[in-house]
Structures are given as C-alpha cells and as structure tokens.
Amino acid sequence: MAHDPSAVPTPAPASPAAAESRASRGQLSSLWRAMRHLEGRRLWIGLGLLVLGTLSEGAAIMTFLPVLQLVGAGGTTIDLSGLDFPGAGLLPAVIPLGLLLLAIVGLTGLQALFNRSKAVYLSDLIYDFTNHYRTALFRDVAQARWAHVARIPRSRIEHALTGEIERLYLAAFLVLSILQNLVGLSLYFVLSLAISVPMTLLSYGFGIVALALMRPFRRLARHYGDRLQDRRERQLAAVSEFVGSLKMARSMNLESRYLGLFSAILGQTKADAREFTRQSTIGSGLFQFAVVSGAALFIWVALRWVHLDVGRIVILLLLFMRTAPRFMGMQGAVQQLLVDLPAWGAITRLRDDLQAQHDPAMEGSDPAPAPRREIRLDRVTWRFPGESREAVSDCSLTLRAGELTVLVGPSGAGKTSMADIVMGLLEPQKGAVLVDGTALRPGQLRRWRDRTGYVAQEPFMINGTIRENMAIAAGGPVDDERIFRALDLASAGFVRNLPAGLETMMGDRGALLSGGERQRIAVARALLREPDVLVLDEATSALDWENEEALIRAIDGLRGRMTILAITHRPALSRAADAVFVMEAGRVVASERPREQGMQAEGYLGRMTS
Known part of the structure; x- marks a missing residue:
C-alpha cells in the first residue's frame, strides 16, 4: 500500500516566544x-x-x-x-x-x-x-x-x-x-x-x-x-x-x-x-x-x-x-x-x-619569484560572490618588467579588480597570473604581496608623525637614512625643509598636509618596502596639475627600478606610460604603447586628450 503523507501528523509550529x-x-x-x-x-x-x-x-x-x-x-x-x-x-x-x-x-x-x-x-x-x-x-x-x-x-x-x-x-x-x-x-x-x-x-x-x-x-x-x-x-x-x-x-x-x-x-x-x-x-x-x-x-x-x-x-x-x-x-x-x-x-x-571565507593564502609561505621579464595575466576571470556580472572576464595583458603600465576606462570597468589580482589580493577563478612564464600558486600569494607596494587614491594615514606613518610599511622602527631615500625617490624631499622634519604631525588622515604632499609621502611609504611591483590606484586623481606633474616625475624616475601598474582617468599619467590598456565592462578592449607609437588620435588615449 502506498504511503499517504497526509496521514502523518504535522507538528504545530512553535510560537515566536518559544522559538525566542x-x-x-x-x-x-x-x-x-x-x-x-x-x-x-x-x-x-x-x-x-x-x-x-x-x-x-x-x-x-x-x-x-x-x-x-x-x-x-x-x-x-x-x-x-x-x-x-x-x-x-x-x-x-x-x-x-x-x-x-x-x-x-x-x-x-x-x-x-x-x-x-x-x-x-x-x-x-x-x-x-x-x-x-x-x-x-x-x-x-x-x-x-x-x-x-x-x-x-x-x-x-x-x-x-x-x-x-x-x-x-x-x-x-x-x-x-x-x-x-x-x-x-x-x-x-x-x-x-x-x-x-x-x-x-x-x-x-x-x-x-x-x-x-x-x-x-x-x-x-x-x-x-x-x-x-x-x-x-x-x-x-x-x-x-x-x-x-x-x-x-x-x-x-x-x-x-x-x-x-x-x-x-x-x-x-x-x-x-x-x-x-x-x-x-x-x-x-x-x-x-x-x-x-x-x-x-x-x-x-x-x-x-x-x-x-x-x-x-x-x-x-x-x-x-x-x-x-x-x-x-x-x-x-x-x-x-x-x-x-x-x-x-x-x-x-x-x-x-x-x-x-578564510583565505588559504594566509598560511602560504612558499617563496615567490621576482619578475625579471614580465607579469602576465592570462585569460583571468573574477566575479564577486553573489554578483551575476563578472568584474573581470577572460582578460589578458602583460606588464613588462621595469615599465609603467596604465589601466584606463570608465568606472566599473574592472580596473581595480585587475590591480587586486596583480597584487595577489584576489585569486583568479579562471586563468592564471604568470611571473616570467610560471603561474603563481596559492601558497605563494602571501610572499608575493611582500614584493608589492600599493598607493590608494585616499591613502591611509594615522594621526601621528611622518616618521610613524612611514614606519607602518617597515612593520617597525626604521632608520632615517632609509626613510629619506624613499622620500627622495617619491619627490617628497620637502620633508627635509619642514621645521620638525620627520617629527611633523600629519593630523587625522594626514589632514595637516596638502593633498600632493600626503600623496607623495604615501608613495614614499610604499617604496620603503623596496617592492618589485608598485600599484597606484588613482594616485593622481585628487591632485592639482602642479602636484600631479611632481608625482608623475617621481613615478617616471622609478622606471627601470620596478614594475609599475597605475590606474588613472588622467591623461598626463597615460602619456608618460610605456603601455596603456583600455578596459570596458570587465574586458581589455584595446592597448597602446604611447612612447613607441605616439598618441593614436583614433584610440582611447586620443579621445582622453582631445
């Protein structure tokens, strides 16, 4: 005889008070x-x-x-x-x-x-x-x-x-x-x-x-x-x-x-x-x-x-x-x-x-290689949990070692996600990040991040001195010579002329310094890590033209010392780049090499500056 589900008594639902x-x-x-x-x-x-x-x-x-x-x-x-x-x-x-x-x-x-x-x-x-x-x-x-x-x-x-x-x-x-x-x-x-x-x-x-x-x-x-x-x-x-x-x-x-x-x-x-x-x-x-x-x-x-x-x-x-x-x-x-x-x-x-959502890479301690020739993102795909649209979809691009590479494109195009993949913050769900032809493994990502430096559009600053803010990157006390060397590389030598020097208070979120000074100190702090890869996320977008030019000169001076990836909406930094990749809707749709080919009037960079 077939079992009749209706014959099974259904327990009465618990009252809200009983459930609580x-x-x-x-x-x-x-x-x-x-x-x-x-x-x-x-x-x-x-x-x-x-x-x-x-x-x-x-x-x-x-x-x-x-x-x-x-x-x-x-x-x-x-x-x-x-x-x-x-x-x-x-x-x-x-x-x-x-x-x-x-x-x-x-x-x-x-x-x-x-x-x-x-x-x-x-x-x-x-x-x-x-x-x-x-x-x-x-x-x-x-x-x-x-x-x-x-x-x-x-x-x-x-x-x-x-x-x-x-x-x-x-x-x-x-x-x-x-x-x-x-x-x-x-x-x-x-x-x-x-x-x-x-x-x-x-x-x-x-x-x-x-x-x-x-x-x-x-x-x-x-x-x-x-x-x-x-x-x-x-x-x-x-x-x-x-x-x-x-x-x-x-x-x-x-x-x-x-x-x-x-x-x-x-x-x-x-x-x-x-x-x-x-x-x-x-x-x-x-x-x-x-x-x-x-x-x-x-x-x-x-x-x-x-x-x-x-x-x-x-x-x-x-x-x-x-x-x-x-x-x-x-x-x-x-x-x-x-x-x-x-x-x-x-x-x-x-x-x-x-x-x-524990990140297995946090336990990784495998050595990560320093890029000697290139970093290549090979058909990488990334989608945030719960999202239907892919932030990065089947993207490929190459960052040549020692060059300045720029990502441009409208907001929401996937530029920041690409930068996070380069830094090892995000692990591609498809594709791979290749360093000189060898794919980075999950166990290497933590050590890979030791090789990177990062500068955000609004850099994090503690309410302390310039010395204290610089020491964050070193993870502890650091000698003045190293600090000033990093400041000089970032065109932040103005610190030497401040009355209190490295003991100058920066204020909450660096509010006691100008935007350009604050941003150059942020770059210097990233350089204090002596990174192989420097990532700049809209680092010049909030600056006036004079401070932007000073920061671009500092970035230009780093060419050959490290591989630089910059995200920007500003044409000045794009003109200084060795390579420009254009992203739209999570994909790389075009690329240019301004220093070799000149500005292409019909290209994205040309439209930015027209």
Missing part, C-alpha cells in the same frame, strides 16, 4: 561551552572560589547562633562548660563575649580579603576570555578573503570588535554572577534546613514562584537586547559614514541631514531604553513587594504556627536577608544577561561568516 526562548537557551549554552573550553581548569577554580566565598558568608552568620545560645548570666561571657565533643576539655570554661565577637569580626575581615582576591581572579578570567574572542575576531577579519571582507560594512566589524565585545564581557560576568547566586542559594538552603525544614521550604518556594512570575519581564529583556543590537549597529554606521565623508558633508551643507539621521537613531534608542526601563522597574517593584510580603508571611508563620524560639527566628531572618537579595539578584542578572546575550550571537555569526 530556545534561541536564548542555545546562545547561553554556546557561551557556557566556550567559557568552559577556553578557560578549562581556571573556570572550575573560579567556581570553587565562588563556593568558598559563599561558605564563608554562611559560616560567619551561623556563628551567631551558638553565641546567642551560650551567652551566660549578665550577657558578658560565653559559657563553654556544657560542650561535649572531642577536645572540648582543652577550651576554657568561660570566654569573654567581647573577645569572641572580636574574633568573629576578624574572620569577617579575612573573608573580605578573600573576596577581594576572588574578585581579581574572576575579573582576570573574564578579561582573558573576552580578549581571546576580540583577538580571534580580529584575526578572522585579517585572514578572510579580501573580496568577502570588502563587502562587509566596516561599521559592523568595528562594532563587533568594540561595543559587542564589551557586551560579551558583561554577559560572561553575568553568567558567573548567576552561578554564584545559585551556589549561594544552595548553601543557604542546606543551612536553613538544619534550623527549620518547613520555614526553608516556605521561603524558597516563595522565591521560586516569584522568579516564575517574572518570566514576561525576562522576555521583554530579550526583545530589548535584539533591538539594542540593531540600534547600535545603525548608530555606529551613521557615525562612520559621517566621519568618513566629513569634508564632503561640510562642502555640500549636509550636516543637518546627518545630524537628523543620527538624532533619529538616538531617539529610537532612547525610546526603547525608556520602555524597557519602565517595564523592568515595574517588574523589580513587584519582585521587591513579593519579597517583603514573603518576609512578613515568614515571620507570621514562624511565630504563630511553627513556634520557633527567638534565636532561631533571628538566624532564619538573617539567612532570609541573604537569600532574598540572591533571588532578586538572580532575576536582575538573568534579565540583564538576556539584554547582552545577542552580542555573543552577533560575534559568533560574524566569526562563522569570516571563517567560511
């Missing part, structure tokens, strides 16, 4: 496993310290019960004559009450010192845990394929490395705080049972019911944590976009637009926080009311029904005063954990995404 609860439990379980795996024995030592700390608190409280029961006549001494246990005969018959109370105070002081050491140990443990994940995320970003990293919003990466990691620290701290509360409640439960079973069951049952009634407020915290995640990402994206385009925004009077956008996001964040605070404080108030009601009921039952003596009631009340805040702390810690737990989810999702 499972997601939170999954994230919490994942966080706990990560802490246990990474910290190992240290975590168990930390938990042991939490247990000892709670035990010391209970011991300090429980000493008051025998003290109260053994107080002699007049209330100034402790009568030990009636004690019967091994070694009791070695104790004096009477001990001054003040001396014993002083000893209890001393023990409490030792307990405070222990708690201080415990807090420092746990703080180090949590910092090590979060710093491990900060470093791991940083490494994942650095080692992922360039094509993938370039498509992730920079603000998302910055937010994960800063704000989300800080929330992860809080989440890890709260996990330990919850464990501490659980340990404390367990120990106090045992102590309470030793005094009165019914009163213990009454007080703990009341606390458990109160926690159960707070579930809607914990669900509210989970929703708020998800919204907070989104709001903070949008907030940082707005800041990053504004700061990155500050000059453009000022020049086009767009400040009010960015301010309005930023204010709107802050307003939404404030509204979310206000609603969460309003609702959560209602929950806290109800919980406190329940605790006070429980205390009143506790005293009533203890006196009227259980008929405990005053000494036991005092001790039980002391224990109740310890357990009630722990129930309240448990509710608060779980609620705050649900707010911060989405940060762990965001970090792990980003790490999984980056690790899935």
Whole structure:
C-alpha cells in the first residue's frame, strides 16, 4: 500500500516566544561551552572560589547562633562548660563575649580579603576570555578573503570588535554572577534546613514562584537586547559614514541631514531604553513587594504556627536577608544577561561568516619569484560572490618588467579588480597570473604581496608623525637614512625643509598636509618596502596639475627600478606610460604603447586628450 503523507501528523509550529526562548537557551549554552573550553581548569577554580566565598558568608552568620545560645548570666561571657565533643576539655570554661565577637569580626575581615582576591581572579578570567574572542575576531577579519571582507560594512566589524565585545564581557560576568547566586542559594538552603525544614521550604518556594512570575519581564529583556543590537549597529554606521565623508558633508551643507539621521537613531534608542526601563522597574517593584510580603508571611508563620524560639527566628531572618537579595539578584542578572546575550550571537555569526571565507593564502609561505621579464595575466576571470556580472572576464595583458603600465576606462570597468589580482589580493577563478612564464600558486600569494607596494587614491594615514606613518610599511622602527631615500625617490624631499622634519604631525588622515604632499609621502611609504611591483590606484586623481606633474616625475624616475601598474582617468599619467590598456565592462578592449607609437588620435588615449 502506498504511503499517504497526509496521514502523518504535522507538528504545530512553535510560537515566536518559544522559538525566542530556545534561541536564548542555545546562545547561553554556546557561551557556557566556550567559557568552559577556553578557560578549562581556571573556570572550575573560579567556581570553587565562588563556593568558598559563599561558605564563608554562611559560616560567619551561623556563628551567631551558638553565641546567642551560650551567652551566660549578665550577657558578658560565653559559657563553654556544657560542650561535649572531642577536645572540648582543652577550651576554657568561660570566654569573654567581647573577645569572641572580636574574633568573629576578624574572620569577617579575612573573608573580605578573600573576596577581594576572588574578585581579581574572576575579573582576570573574564578579561582573558573576552580578549581571546576580540583577538580571534580580529584575526578572522585579517585572514578572510579580501573580496568577502570588502563587502562587509566596516561599521559592523568595528562594532563587533568594540561595543559587542564589551557586551560579551558583561554577559560572561553575568553568567558567573548567576552561578554564584545559585551556589549561594544552595548553601543557604542546606543551612536553613538544619534550623527549620518547613520555614526553608516556605521561603524558597516563595522565591521560586516569584522568579516564575517574572518570566514576561525576562522576555521583554530579550526583545530589548535584539533591538539594542540593531540600534547600535545603525548608530555606529551613521557615525562612520559621517566621519568618513566629513569634508564632503561640510562642502555640500549636509550636516543637518546627518545630524537628523543620527538624532533619529538616538531617539529610537532612547525610546526603547525608556520602555524597557519602565517595564523592568515595574517588574523589580513587584519582585521587591513579593519579597517583603514573603518576609512578613515568614515571620507570621514562624511565630504563630511553627513556634520557633527567638534565636532561631533571628538566624532564619538573617539567612532570609541573604537569600532574598540572591533571588532578586538572580532575576536582575538573568534579565540583564538576556539584554547582552545577542552580542555573543552577533560575534559568533560574524566569526562563522569570516571563517567560511578564510583565505588559504594566509598560511602560504612558499617563496615567490621576482619578475625579471614580465607579469602576465592570462585569460583571468573574477566575479564577486553573489554578483551575476563578472568584474573581470577572460582578460589578458602583460606588464613588462621595469615599465609603467596604465589601466584606463570608465568606472566599473574592472580596473581595480585587475590591480587586486596583480597584487595577489584576489585569486583568479579562471586563468592564471604568470611571473616570467610560471603561474603563481596559492601558497605563494602571501610572499608575493611582500614584493608589492600599493598607493590608494585616499591613502591611509594615522594621526601621528611622518616618521610613524612611514614606519607602518617597515612593520617597525626604521632608520632615517632609509626613510629619506624613499622620500627622495617619491619627490617628497620637502620633508627635509619642514621645521620638525620627520617629527611633523600629519593630523587625522594626514589632514595637516596638502593633498600632493600626503600623496607623495604615501608613495614614499610604499617604496620603503623596496617592492618589485608598485600599484597606484588613482594616485593622481585628487591632485592639482602642479602636484600631479611632481608625482608623475617621481613615478617616471622609478622606471627601470620596478614594475609599475597605475590606474588613472588622467591623461598626463597615460602619456608618460610605456603601455596603456583600455578596459570596458570587465574586458581589455584595446592597448597602446604611447612612447613607441605616439598618441593614436583614433584610440582611447586620443579621445582622453582631445
């Protein structure tokens, strides 16, 4: 008989609340496993310290019960004559009450010192845990394929490395705080049972019911944590976009637009926080009311029904005063954990995404050859993930060693992708990069990048001195002679005449220097690497004609020292080139050699200069 699919009962879909609860439990379980795996024995030592700390608190409280029961006549001494246990005969018959109370105070002081050491140990443990994940995320970003990293919003990466990691620290701290509360409640439960079973069951049952009634407020915290995640990402994206385009925004009077956008996001964040605070404080108030009601009921039952003596009631009340805040702390810690737990989810999702795009070339250490005759891109093809159109399609071109080769063409033609392939940032999906006839292998790409220098249209500059910006290329301190040699090659000798010389501050993104000075320092920094291949991506496009001519003269002086590939829309650099390749829609459609053939009026270069 044929199987009838309709006969199989279809399980009812889970409610959104149940799905969210499972997601939170999954994230919490994942966080706990990560802490246990990474910290190992240290975590168990930390938990042991939490247990000892709670035990010391209970011991300090429980000493008051025998003290109260053994107080002699007049209330100034402790009568030990009636004690019967091994070694009791070695104790004096009477001990001054003040001396014993002083000893209890001393023990409490030792307990405070222990708690201080415990807090420092746990703080180090949590910092090590979060710093491990900060470093791991940083490494994942650095080692992922360039094509993938370039498509992730920079603000998302910055937010994960800063704000989300800080929330992860809080989440890890709260996990330990919850464990501490659980340990404390367990120990106090045992102590309470030793005094009165019914009163213990009454007080703990009341606390458990109160926690159960707070579930809607914990669900509210989970929703708020998800919204907070989104709001903070949008907030940082707005800041990053504004700061990155500050000059453009000022020049086009767009400040009010960015301010309005930023204010709107802050307003939404404030509204979310206000609603969460309003609702959560209602929950806290109800919980406190329940605790006070429980205390009143506790005293009533203890006196009227259980008929405990005053000494036991005092001790039980002391224990109740310890357990009630722990129930309240448990509710608060779980609620705050649900707010911060989405940060762990965001970090792990980003790490999984980056690790899935890990660049195998990062592990490569095979030597890469220096180009002696040529670098040839042989029918290379590249398409960005998720894109239907190929950025580079079946392209072939040759860069002769020691020559200046220029790529020209409209925006989106694939010029930058070609340059990235030459530098080894992108590995062709089809075709190959040949150095003197031998194809570069994936294991050689990292060492190949050691042979390249790169200058962008807007070069990266730190807010430091010229010396510090130059030292970036060397990966550490570098002597002045090497720096000035590179500056001279880049026609940046003006640095010698600056009052502070190499100690001249460049400002944020090099803003204290002119565009031409900044660009020539960027070229000098690339030359400090002593590259075999220099790639210039629109390096002259933002310069005036005088600075452009100075930079072209510097580039011309490098001819024969290294192989140079330049992307440009400016005719001046094209006229100085040994070879010009024209790209359109991801393909090389024409090539010229201006220095050998002259300017072809009918060619692309001719149209650029006409």
